[in-house]
Amino acid sequence: MNHRLLFLGPPGAGKGTQAQRLSEHHQLLHLSTGDLLRAEVKAASDLGKQVEAVMARGELVSDALVLAIVGERLKTHAKGWLLDGFPRNLAQAEALDDLLGGLEQPLQRVLLMELDDETLVSRLLNRGRTDDTEEVIRHRLNVYREQTAPLIQHYEALRLLSRVPSHGSVEEVAREVEMVLGSPS
Ligand code: B4P
Numbered sequence: 001m002n003h004r005l006l007f008l009g010p011p012g013a014g015k016g017t018q019a020q021r022l023s024e025h026h027q028l029l030h031l032s033t034g035d036l037l038r039a040e041v042k043a044a045s046d047l048g049k050q051v052e053a054v055m056a057r058g059e060l061v062s063d064a065l066v067l068a069i070v071g072e073r074l075k076t077h078a079k080g081w082l083l084d085g086f087p088r089n090l091a092q093a094e095a096l097d098d099l100l101g102g103l104e105q106p107l108q109r110v111l112l113m114e115l116d117d118e119t120l121v122s123r124l125l126n127r128g129r130t131d132d133t134e135e136v137i138r139h140r141l142n143v144y145r146e147q148t149a150p151l152i153q154h155y156e157a158l159r160l161l162s163r164v165p166s167h168g169s170v171e172e173v174a175r176e177v178e179m180v181l182g183s184p185s
Pocket of ligand 1: 059
């Protein structure tokens with residue numbers, strides 16, 4: 001199985017859920033920029049104070065901050081990793097390509113988790129995080145369409161993208177993920 005992976009998809013598609021599961025099964029480093037940023041907010045660090053309001057509005061945190069967080073962690077893990085929620089725009093994707101080129105660890109597969117908007121909204125309302133109000137969720141979906149969705153073409157052009165239908169139960173989607181990873185890209 002490829003062991004340098006990226007999960008892409010709209011908020012609530014289940015990237016975090018599946019990434020956690022897969023990284024445990026295959027002993028990969030699970031790198032979730034959302035979790036790392038929330039940990040900074042919780043710790044009330046300088047960085048956390050800078051990003052708290054941005055996240056509460058459903059906007060993207062600045063590229064420089066996110067890149068600093070990711071760059072440090074990837075350097076210390078040469079074995080295998082799974083990126084979840086990063087990159088989220090073309091600038092981050094290009095910076096990631098440079099970073100991985102420098103480390104001689106190119107990305108091997110991008111899994112695009114696809115789900116309709118109404119199911120996304122209802123899953124997130126159920127999750128109930130502080131940034132999971134209907135207004136903020138709808139804004140995050142717009143941010144996804146404008147800034148993150150262009151990455152689909154970026155990774156398609158690099159022949160790295162595979163699509164994962166994500167409307168089933170957690171177990172059903174996990175089977176889809178394993179199936180996609182077992183097939184050639
Ligand atoms: P993230 O933490 O990445 O979260 P997400 O996109 O909202 O959710 P995800 O797709 O991981 O869904 P999950 O598995 O939790 O981003 C939050 C914020 O952080 C962003 O808005 C931004 O401000 C900031 N940020 C993060 N990365 C950034 C970056 N690179 N650059 C700039 N800013 C960044 O699933 C959602 C819910 O559905 C859960 O409750 C789960 O239990 C449920 N669920 C999952 N799979 C299911 C299934 N199959 N059936 C039913 N329910 C399911």
